[in-house]
Structures are given as C-alpha cells and as structure tokens.
Amino acid sequence: MNRRNFITTTALGTAALSLPASMFATAQKTNPLPKWKGFNLLDFFSPDPAQSRKPTTEDYFRWMRDWGFDFVRIPIAYPYYLNIDRTKNITPDDVYKIDNAAVDRIDKLVTMAHRYGMHVSLNLHRAPGYCINAGFHEPYNLWKDQAAQEAFYFHWNMWAKRYKHLPASKISFDLVNEPSMREDMNDQHSRSSAVPGDVYRKVAQGAAAAIRKENPSHLVIADGNNVGNNVIPEITDLNIAQSCRGYFPGIISHYKAPWANKDPDNLPEPKWPGQVGEKYLSRTMLEEYYKPWGELARQGVGVHCGECGCWNKTPHNVFMAWFTDVLGILKEHRIGFALWEFSGDFGILDSRRTDVAYEDWYGHKLDRKYLNLLISNF
Template sequence: MKRRIFIKNTSLLAAAVSLTGTSAFAKAPLKNTLPKWKGFNLLDFFSPRPFEKISTTEDHLKWMQDWGFDFVRLPIAYPGYLKFDRSKNITPEEVYNINEVAVELVDKVIYMAHKYNMHVSVNLHRAPGYCINAGFHEPYNLWKDEEAQKAFYFHWNMWAKRYKNISSKKISFDLVNEPSMREDMNDQHSPSSIVPGDVYRTVAKAAAEAIRKENPNHLVIADGNNVGNSVIPEIIDLNIAQSCRGYFPHAISHYKAPWANKDPEHLPEPKWPGQVGDQYVDRSMLVKYYQPWIDLTKKGVGVHCGECGCWNKTPHDVFIAWFTDVLDILSANHIGFAIWNFIGDFGILNSGRTDVAYEDWHGYKLDRKFLELLQK
C-alpha cells in the first residue's frame, strides 16, 4: 500500500474512533440468539379439563405456513393429561398418574405442526402448584413446596424423554407460564409479587437438568418473572432462553377483560397514544419497557415474546396503532412473537370484534388488517 493511501485510511479510522468512541474493528454487538419466530399459541390443551379431542387442523397449520408463520406455542394444563377422580380435588399422589391416551393427542398436534415446518414450544401453562389462572384447585405451591417441585421436574422429564430425538430447531420446552408469587394459588385475584430470584433459579435449574438429562441439546425457555414482565438476571448463566410478553400496558391489551380486572365495566377508554385514566400512554413507554429485554439479547441470552396481542374489547384502531409500535420495537431487535391465539378473541380469525370489516376465509371471519400487520 502506498504511504499516502495508508496515511489517509489511518486518518479516517482515527476519525471514526473519535466520533463513535469505538474501534472500527471492535466486535459487533450480539444479536438475539433465538430465531425471530412468528406465530401463535394453540389452545387445544390450555384447559385443565380432560384432553379428549383437538381443534387445530392441518388446514389451520397450512394457512399459517402459507401466510409466512413458523412458530406455535402449546400452553398445556397438566391435569388434562392425568387420570384421577375429578369429583374431588387432586392429591399430590395423583399428579403422577399420566394418561397415555391424552398425551398422544399432544403428540398429534406437535407432529402435525412439524409437517408444516413450525417450531413447537411446549409450555406448562398450569404446572403442579402454579397457574396464572384459577379454576383448578392446586394441592401445593410450586415456589414453596418441595413436593410440588419434584412433580414439576417429573413432568418435564416425561415430556423431554418423549421428544428426546427431535432437534432443538423444531422443539423447545417453556418451563412455566408467567410466574409470580401469589399469596393464594387458588384465588385469581389474590395479591401477588415477583418470585424471589434465588427461588426461580433453583426451580428453573433443576427443571432444565431434568429436561437435558434426556437430550443435552434440548432448548429450554423460562418465562419472565413477575407474570412474564421482568428479565430473570439470576439465570443468565444457565443456558436458558427467556420469554417476554406483549401485553403492556394492560389498559390497552386487557381492556374490559374480566380475568384481569376486578371491575371490568368501569375502566377508562383506551387510546394510543393518549391519556388513559391517570397516565399518558405512548411509544416511549414501550421502549422503556422492552429495553431490559433488548439488553438481555446483547448478553447472549435468547429472547422471544411467547404471548402477545389484545383482547377484542379494545377499539380496533387503537389496538392496531398500539400493536404496530410493539411489533416494530420487537422486530427491530430481532425478537419474534406468538399471538395468544390463532382463532378466537385475540386472534386473526373469529376474534368477535364488533368494529372490524371481516373477510370470509373458508367459513371463518378473517381480520385481514391484523394479518397484514403481522406479515410485515
């Protein structure tokens, strides 16, 4: 290289360092180690009632694939695949009574989803001793009782063994849905707080070990603490990805939702952006909310938004405006997402919204505007 060119290039490099504070040869920031999966939660196994049939069809999965989606999350309630006397509250002993016929229904959905190139995330929405929702009497507390934790590890080992030969590119194991430390596990509106970090670490570590006992390459995901809202710094070193949520603020996403509000009929009208009750809501609050998750990806921890969307009582234009900002922030940081459901009150089909011009789609009512937003 000629001396004049070398001096010129060196000067330009020095100027770049001066302006940015970093060397041009510095290592580029890490990006999210998880793929930017896009898709939906399938609610075939969400209820603790006995699993007897499935509602997801091959057509549903083919539509997802044709529309560009590649991910489904299966929230599972563990009582649905057990045998016990349902006229009484379940006992700790009965939590181990696996019903093979019910488990085979889960197999069927997973293999059907794989046929259409979906990554499947298996999630215990109701785990022994914990669920974000009431409606089934838990015999103990996952975060406090060793007996509940042993059952939790047993269930995860069962699922991991069942799918031990499936690649982590096709399946993952999402430990427990939206953890919190609720005072009364069987009271929907009982006061709750964040799970102590050391407790969450203990439970997540042992569950991951139970899963990886069957296949050391199994992909494990932990939902954020504080009902999915908060990063879990205590497990960063455990090779466990983390799952955030796309429901913030609840004044928009859960407007009039009876399971999330004690007085759903007396709530301030949602706007985006705008004044809602005693707070002004806009994109800047979303940026602040997601920043810890974005920072987590830069530490080499994979992040995915395992649940997101908006209940059907929020005005459609407000929902679309808000969710456009949510998806823009997630997508810019290579974070994928899964809408809470495909068909139903959060979904793109048969949402039950009264202010949407639906398109007929093989007998379903398609919210084309919502679909096109997700496809961007």
C-alpha cells in the first residue's frame, strides 16, 4: 500500500474503536489506568544514533523489578530509526526511509522490558514536524502541514503493526511528547502556546486510527496540551488516555537548565515552600495545578504522569520537599508516574548532584533517599 492510500484508509474516525472496559470504564469514578510507576529510558532519545547513550542493561531492569517498579516509557526521536544522510537537513521524503536494523534495536529493549514485567509505553519524543527540543531541523510543522500529519500516522501505524498481538497491559502508544504551537519549530525558545483544541483532536484522532487499524484494543495516550500542562477536553470522547507532567513549577524542576531558561545563570534561588521571585511556592499551588487532572481521571479518562523529576542543580533538600508534595498529590488522585530518568542527571543513579550522600550500588552512585521516596508513594 502506498503512503497516500494508507492515509486515506487510516483517516477513518475512531469513535467506534474502544479499549477494554477495564482501561476506560466511565462508571468507575476513578482513574481507569493502572497506577504504573517507573522510569523513562533514553536509549533512543537522540535523533543521531552516533550520539546515543549507553544501552539500558538487564541489571537496570532487574533492579527496577526488585524495587517494585512496573513501567518504562521509551521516548524516541524518529530520525534515530531512519536511513538518511545526516550531513544534510532531512526532507519530507526522507521521513519514510525506515532503517529496520534500528527498529530492531528498539524492539530489543521492548522485549527486555517485558521479560522483567514492565509495561512499555512507546513515545515519539520527536515526531515528524515537532519536538519540544531543538537540535534537529524539522522540514515542516506537525500542527499545520498535512504532509507532516501523514508521516506521523505512517510512523504510528508501523509501530502498532509491530506490536499488534500485544495486549494493552503490555504496550501503549504515547503519541507526541509535550505538544505546543511554537512560532519557530526549530527554535525551542521561540514563543509558544497551546495547540488549538480542534487541531490537536484531528491529529490525535488520525494517529489513533492508524494505531487501532492494527489492533482495536491498542492503548493510546496523548500528552497534555501546552507542553504537557493542560488537560485536553477536545479528545475525551476518543478513548485516548492523557499524560500529565511532574515539573511544575519549572523554577524548581528545571533550575539553571539551559534548554529551559534563556538566562539560566540569573534565576532566583529555589525554595519549597517559600517566596521565589514574585511567587510564593507551596503545596496549595500544586493541588490547584493537578486538580483538573484528578477530575479528568474521575470522569473515566485514563491519566498517567509520563514524566516527572528534577534536574541536578536544584538543592537536594528543596527538590525532595517539593517532590514529596508532587508524588503525594498524584497518589491521592491514583495517578501513576514515570521518572525522567533512571540513570543520569534527573535519575536515582549517577545524578552528579554535589549535595547527596550516595550509596555505592554495584559501581553506581545510588540516591537512596530519593529511591525510598519513590517507593513510599506506590
């Protein structure tokens, strides 16, 4: 089937396609998704395979399982698995040049995760025509260009076909990471706003149709609008779960992060609770922030926090006080979470924080206090 005919076939509406009742039961009056807890794994986060991180090991999965975690989200940059000339800017035709060997490497990680009892959520962190980060030149705009949307549906159909026989308990498809309507798709600091609701609905509906063409019971997840912050009321009838974030407020979670702040060296010192700049930061503001997400879950729409955590420049005591409140509120709403990340600057292993009493863990530096906080919120 050529890609134009593929788009025509998969652009059918998804109203008649439903997930298992256990996943979306409107009479349940509580979050219908399992309270998954786990981590993002960044093996395929870079658009250039040559810049990839060291592969996740079986030891990592063994430790996750033994500590009680049951979920991994795999954010993927779609160029990672393309066979293209990386010395040139990508073209719209290049977007369809799948590198099967690279796809097999991703599949190997999925298979390993399943071997250790993890639910796997595949996410296009960089989708054709959109990424929250710069660092790769997109040839079009996912929210404005039909060609980008067609490519988006094509990629999701490919992944859905590969896992067509897996149940929703094992695999889910997280459409696009932290969507926003940005003025310049290739400048992450350019002005952005929420994606218009009707546009988000169109793109999510088309992608869900492409996925469920392979298996009507596939579990589809959409990240919150406006960089993951806002509930998406326009899609609540589409049997699509929604994913919130655990980064609010950014002055705590992304303190001094250069990719999130134009002037990272001149920021007010973070406190929790306390006055930071012109705002008083407290649990109350978090409760208001997560209230719409709790209400969405109680309406029978699945909700999960697909990313949360804090970069390593925030003082550890401030981070722990804030994150205790974040996890506590998510727990009250029966919303599971996935930490960004397992090992690295945001992680429980090898975070490179300078104010932590690390425990030696098989040659790694384990933030035991952080791990205990996560476990206490299962």
